[in-house]
Amino acid sequence: MKLESRKKALRYFFAKVVEPLGYKFSPDEEMADFLLEQEVGLENKFGSPFCPCQGRTNRREEDMKIVCPCIPFHKDHFDYMKCCWCRLFVHKDVTDPDSLRQIPYSEFRRAKDAGQAG
């Protein structure tokens, strides 16, 4: 499978999935391209474009929740961060992805329980 053509195909497909969810590709083109390249490598090796930033458990049911784009499985958490865990996707209004940070799920839960998150 040719790397560039597969990256292009994933871009096309992913955009269709994430746009209705309020996300877009990160404006950091270099990082987005790097992450897509990692995903193509994972797809070639394991059969699906797994997340390059989240560890697989080798339990199929769990691992299918980190096939990109995994936003539907983690939407509340990612909406709170305004980006997905890898920052491949950001909320549509984000112009500076470097201003966002990864917020651990436990921290998100605490904020949610305190009524500070959606």
Ligand code: SF4
């Ligand atoms: S965290 Fe982002 S890059 Fe990783 S699988 Fe989820 S949507 Fe894709």
